Amino acid sequence: MQETSQIHHRRHVIGVIGDIPALLTFWQMFKDQSNDEALKEIGVVAAALPGETVLPEADDSGRSIPTYAGYKTMLDQHPEINMIIEATGRPGLVHELRNYLPPSITLVERNAASFFINLLTSDKVWVACKLDLLHTQNMLKTIIDQIDQEVLFLDHTGAVVGMNQVVVKRLALPKQDLLGRSYCEIFTDSSNGECEFTPDPFERAMSTKAPAEAMTSQVDKDGRVHYFRVYITPIFDEDGTVNHVVASRRDITLRTSMENRLQQAEKLASIGELSTYMAHEIRNPLFSISGFANSLMRNPAMDEKAREKLGIILDESKRLDKILKSLLNFTRPTAAEVxxxxxxxxxxxxxxxxxxxxxxxxxxxxxxxxxxxxxxxxxxxxxxxxxxxxxxxxxxxxxxxxxxxxxxxxxxxxxxxxxxxxxxxxxxxxxxxxxxxxxxxxxxxxxxxxxxxxxxxxxxxxxxxxxxxxxxxxxxxxxxxxxxxxxxxxxxx
Known part of the structure; x- marks a missing residue:
């Protein structure tokens, strides 16, 4: 049996008055439609059955509820009652109760009781919706925080209204200190208020009503370059108005490095083909130019100005030949012994x-x-x-x-x-x-x-x-x- 002290601490200690059908109907409706929060405030301690044979004690989830043949006996036995619920709806009984009950006891008629029970039903639905919403919010927050790229939520001006934990950890600042800042300041560390993106992907997304992106780079404290791709995605209301904007930043340093290596490999392949052509098509005439220039330099008929010009031809020929040798050596596989x-x-x-x-x-x-x-x-x-x-x-x-x-x-x-x-x-x-x-x-x-x-x-x-x-x-x-x-x-x- 439930402790009486636990009932006394509730806000409403209730006695119910009604015939057997009304009492059972009310009691079932009350139990089905109430929620745990409401039941913490309410405790039914007794029931009265005017004109009826007294039934054995009712049962409320392991707690027995005594029944009495009249409401006066019930009130005498349970002075802690501060609310009476009249479940029969009989006008005569309601009139009698109004005249008998002291001001300290609230009388709730049948229609009023049904109305408040329906309110409990609405409250129950609201609580269920609230719990479902909180669960969805927590799940969404967990997913966003687990994403390895930085995510910002922006208003229509580009000011930050929310972010994931990746941003907070990188900047090592309280989340509250980052709210209201420009997304450019967060993503590019620009403190002068000017966005380094040209053109600004946020402005482009807002004007075109379509996703936009841009690339930026930063040098860390160790002097290493990091490349980032910034994505701007507008979020629309049902009427097509931009409500919020999601901005994300992804580190693409590794991808950029791989692309650069691929491009360099392609360049080396092209240089290899070009060097082969140059070796055959340029070095032969270059050898002839150098040979004739040397021959003319040995001609005693050449004056000083002509020799000076021939010297320039020879020097440039040697420089060009050196470049060709470097190029050929560069494009050939290294055959040196390891x-x-x-x-x-x-x-x-x-x-x-x-x-x-x-x-x-x-x-x-x-x-x-x-x-x-x-x-x-x-x-x-x-x-x-x-x-x-x-x-x-x-x-x-x-x-x-x-x-x-x-x-x-x-x-x-x-x-x-x-x-x-x-x-x-x-x-x-x-x-x-x-x-x-x-x-x-x-x-x-x-x-x-x-x-x-x-x-x-x-x-x-x-x-x-x-x-x-x-x-x-x-x-x-x-x-x-x-x-x-x-x-x-x-x-x-």
Whole structure:
């Protein structure tokens, strides 16, 4: 039996008056249509059956409810009752109750009781809808927060009204501090209020009522470039009006890198075909030009001005022949012998030679060699060529002097050779081009130094990594395949 104290603590302690059919009908309707929240406020403690034979105690989910032959007896036995529900609808009984009940007891007639029970039904539906809505909202929020790309919800002006957790974690700011900001400020870190997108995909989406996108790039604190694709999608009401806008930002750095490698491979294939043509169609007439120019230079009848012009022809012919040789060497597969190389020894020998150009340019050279370095699988002459290329590039970036660090180390998978300078750094707009063949920021040369370096390292199973910050410096890292113990075991077998 339920504790009486639990009933007393409810707001409404009820006694019900009615004949058996009315009481049973009311009681079933009350139990079916009430909800848990309503029942916490209501407790039925007794029932009266005027003119009826007293029934055994009613049962309410394990709690017995006593019944009485008259309502006066019920009230005497249960002074805690503060509400009477009259379930018969008999006018005489209602009139009698109005005259008998004290002001502390509220009388609820049958029609009024039915009305309030119907309200409980509406409340029950509302609670169910609310729970369903909360479940849907939580599920949607969980899905959006689990998406690995950044998602912003914008109003019609481009101001942020919501976001997923990826944005909050990246910026490390309270969510409340980000609301109301422009989406450009969140996605491009522009604090001057101007959007760097040209044209602005948000404005394009709002004007065309169609999704729009744009690409942007950022340099992180380590000097690495990240590429992002920003997507703007307008959300419409039933009448076709733009209600909100969803903006998302996806990191496409890896995809961009793969596309660049594919494009470079296609370029190399085209260069290979072109170099073969140039070797046959250009070098032969070039050889003739150089031969006749040399012959004329030996002619004593030539005056000084003519010799000067012939000298220019010879110099330019030699320069062109050098470019052709570089091009042919670049496009041919590296056929050099690959063997075991002591990287520390190679670096020390090479930098002993390069120390003089560093000193002449007022560049402080610091060489740090890891004594626990593994030997690498490569061609020593080609690795030396790569190192010289990187050092020359670093010296050209430090016209007014600076510091040059050449370091060897080991990571989990590779032997690492790093050349780092304190020069001008590489501008963002040309950073993705510097490994392209024939791209050069200098007036002289064919622009094959870094492209050749990358080609050599890639062919032996290594990779080249670039980090650069303008006005701070550049770090180029060559990751080389180490000699594995299992390879020695295989060879010895």
């Amino acid at each position: 063997r075991e190389v002591d990287l520390n020894e190679l670096v020390q020998t090479t930098m002993n030679v390069m120390s003089l150009p560093c000193a002449n340019q007022n560049v402080t050279l610091q060489v740090n060699l890891d004594p626990s370095m593994a030997k690498v699988k490569a061609n020593p002459d080609l690795i030396k060529q790569c190192l010289i290329n990187l050092v020359k590039n670093a010296l050209e970036a430090m016209h007014d002097g600076g510091k040059l660090f050449v370091t060897t180390s080991m990571n989990q998978d590779h032997a690492v050779l790093t050349v780092e300078d304190t020069g001008e750094g590489i501008p963002l707009d040309i950073r993705e081009k510097i490994f392209n063949p024939f791209f050069s920021t200098r007036d002289k040369g064919a622009g094959l130094g870094l492209a050749q370096t990358q080609k050599i390292i890639n062919e032996i199973g290594g990779q080249v990594d670039l980090i650069s910050v303008e006005k701070v410096g550049t770090k180029l890292t060559l990751q080389l395949p180490p000699i594995l113990a299992v390879a020695e075991d295989d060879n010895s077998g």
